[in-house]
Amino acid sequence: MSTPxxxxxxxxxxxxEAWFDRDLSWLExxxxxxxxxxxxxxxxxxxxxxxxxxTSNLDEFFMxxxxxxxTRAYASGNAASIEQFHAHMLRLRKALFPMLLEQAACFARLxxxxxxxxxxxxxxxxxxxxxxxxxxxxxxxxxxxxxTPLSLDPSHPFPFMSNLSTSWGFMxxxxxxxxxxxxxxxxxxxxxxxxxxxxxxxDGERCFVALQDLVRHNAHKMFPGxxxxxxxxxxxSRNADIAIEEDSDNSIREMIEEQVRQRxxxxxxxxxxxxxxxxxxxxxxxxxxxLRDSDVYELPGPLDYTTLSAIAxxxxxxLRDPPWSPMPPLGLDDDTDLxxxxxxxxxxxxxxxESFDASVERFIRDAANDPNxxxxxxxxxxxxxxxxxxxxxxxAAENGKQVACLVExxxxxxxxxNLHWANELQKAGDHVIYGMRGLKTHTKxxxxxRREADGLRSYAxxxxxNYHVKTARMYTDFGLFTCDPVITRDVxxxxxxxxxxxxxxxxxxLLVAPINMRERLIELIGREADNARAGxxxxxxxxxxxxxxLPVCEALSEASQAxxxxxxxxxxxxxxxxxxxxxxxxxxxxxxxxxxxxxxxVFCFANGQADLxxxxxxIGSADWMDRNLSRRVEAVAPVENRYLRERxxxxxxxxxxxxxxxxxMQPDGSYVRIAADxxxxxxxxxxxxxxxxxxxxxxxxx
Numbered sequence: 001m002s003t004p005x006x007x008x009x010x011x012x013x014x015x016x017e018a019w020f021d022r023d024l025s026w027l028e029x030x031x032x033x034x035x036x037x038x039x040x041x042x043x044x045x046x047x048x049x050x051x052x053x054x055t056s057n058l059d060e061f062f063m064x065x066x067x068x069x070x071t072r073a074y075a076s077g078n079a080a081s082i083e084q085f086h087a088h089m090l091r092l093r094k095a096l097f098p099m100l101l102e103q104a105a106c107f108a109r110l111x112x113x114x115x116x117x118x119x120x121x122x123x124x125x126x127x128x129x130x131x132x133x134x135x136x137x138x139x140x141x142x143x144x145x146x147x148t149p150l151s152l153d154p155s156h157p158f159p160f161m162s163n164l165s166t167s168w169g170f171m172x173x174x175x176x177x178x179x180x181x182x183x184x185x186x187x188x189x190x191x192x193x194x195x196x197x198x199x200x201x202x203d204g205e206r207c208f209v210a211l212q213d214l215v216r217h218n219a220h221k222m223f224p225g226x227x228x229x230x231x232x233x234x235x236x237s238r239n240a241d242i243a244i245e246e247d248s249d250n251s252i253r254e255m256i257e258e259q260v261r262q263r264x265x266x267x268x269x270x271x272x273x274x275x276x277x278x279x280x281x282x283x284x285x286x287x288x289x290x291l292r293d294s295d296v297y298e299l300p301g302p303l304d305y306t307t308l309s310a311i312a313x314x315x316x317x318x319l320r321d322p323p324w325s326p327m328p329p330l331g332l333d334d335d336t337d338l339x340x341x342x343x344x345x346x347x348x349x350x351x352x353x354e355s356f357d358a359s360v361e362r363f364i365r366d367a368a369n370d371p372n373x374x375x376x377x378x379x380x381x382x383x384x385x386x387x388x389x390x391x392x393x394x395x396a397a398e399n400g401k402q403v404a405c406l407v408e409x410x411x412x413x414x415x416x417x418n419l420h421w422a423n424e425l426q427k428a429g430d431h432v433i434y435g436m437r438g439l440k441t442h443t444k445x446x447x448x449x450r451r452e453a454d455g456l457r458s459y460a461x462x463x464x465x466n467y468h469v470k471t472a473r474m475y476t477d478f479g480l481f482t483c484d485p486v487i488t489r490d491v492x493x494x495x496x497x498x499x500x501x502x503x504x505x506x507x508x509x510l511l512v513a514p515i516n517m518r519e520r521l522i523e524l525i526g527r528e529a530d531n532a533r534a535g536x537x538x539x540x541x542x543x544x545x546x547x548x549x550l551p552v553c554e555a556l557s558e559a560s561q562a563x564x565x566x567x568x569x570x571x572x573x574x575x576x577x578x579x580x581x582x583x584x585x586x587x588x589x590x591x592x593x594x595x596x597x598x599x600x601x602v603f604c605f606a607n608g609q610a611d612l613x614x615x616x617x618x619i620g621s622a623d624w625m626d627r628n629l630s631r632r633v634e635a636v637a638p639v640e641n642r643y644l645r646e647r648x649x650x651x652x653x654x655x656x657x658x659x660x661x662x663x664x665m666q667p668d669g670s671y672v673r674i675a676a677d678x679x680x681x682x683x684x685x686x687x688x689x690x691x692x693x694x695x696x697x698x699x700x701x702x
Contacts, residue, residue, distance in 0.1 A: 020669035025573035067239030104301030193307035356472035458488035660687025
């Protein structure tokens, strides 16, 4: 037997001693999201919102993560791999099921609290006679025509069931033939899922009934002459992970179009049942979709809490978070020359505390209308609907500028939207590139080239978040504007690599995946370990969405063993367990969950300096995951201006002091909410989001 190499032994030891399963860690993240709905300090309508976010997150987890694992297991043709997959799903189910029960119990508790505030989410039996009549008239006029009952008996083709569709399964009894027939009726997703009622509703109050209840209690109208003996509600989730044969002769565009078409018919990965259960319907669906017990969830309460977004958005300020309008970035008044401001020094913006519209959107808009601008280039991962960026890029082309836009068609669930906007850009004469074969282009970059008195000058925006106007109001992200000639030369070279062809581009300041980012990160972490061993100051503070890359985690573990103090602020899952003796005793992991979604990526290294601000600061698009560092195009840029580093460090200090929105990861992989100390300073008691909103207002006043 061969002796394991030191590297292999170290890796195996880390995986055994200080590693936490990625999927269980992700479920722990979603538990923290659910806790926002359980927290009495959260306003009532916001608690409904978090119930919906918990479901939305879970839907995506099953469609993407579980779908991918299932595809790999079954594609292997190996019985052991398939059984291993199902054993893993049983472990996940054991961890998840109590959360689903807690979600249902939370909704049951919220209903009477909402009723006290004048918002009734009524069960059918709670409605008055006149309210039932009103709802039934609505059913006849607006719902019944949209319904299509489909038999589930062997004499009929099995009906297609779309992804995330909620349906009723009815057992019908025919008194003439004494036959019992199963019928499926899909709850139409195009109709509002909560019907407002006006009969017997007092002034200042609101009453709603769920569309699924309306369908259930009016279903007898669809089946004259027969009796509904029983009914069960069920919901279907399909795999959204489709392998793309990128070595085919088809273009990326053609492959993505085919992928979108195929997705509708991908295998079912989860079945959910609510209320009373019809075992025949359950068994029939499990058999048809080739599912096991670990794939089936029988639940109380609603199945799809995402429908509560309509209620959570009611215009009732007393039941919602105080409104927030992003502040204009300092120095960026309407009449400010944005390019002159950047020439005077790098500019850092922090969304949504500072306006995305007045900074990033304006950067592209001003360039499109600027007579001195010759070229605009952008990468696009998720754009959203009615995006101003497309309008600006079209204007730029109409104004005779060269425009190149790399639209990533492989951005899952945004493929069709991105295809649409790519078409619009092409129609205007913009150069559109559809990503790179084998890689997703996830980096957030924009480049503007201007003709100035001393020649061409390049301006760049390097961001941590998408060029998406709506999410910029909900996600916290950093953006760096610079005309530093070294950084912008790197950005130019990266665009040349993305739009043209090159084998081995080099970069002086940018960390670019999959070219040099993992190598450079491991070097930076290793440098801290060397400094600690030499008795020099050593510290790492990093903020991101997920931590999972094994080589990076090995480097962090070695740095911890060397004495480096490491603080990781990780919103989502983290596979490196902190505080494990001999492996990660100097690593601390916390997660910030609250009003805004923490999305920015920041990496700080002391580099032997007693004051961290004299060390190295980076921001960019990449998490420390294998997919980001190996299979995506990512870019991370240094923040070199000391004042801007102070602003970044201010945010990190607030998050490290947070006792309102923060959770601490334990050595076993679980998380504990950090308890607020009544004697703690205001910043700790207010938490990250309230503190940074306050400081943004104060900064603008100053």
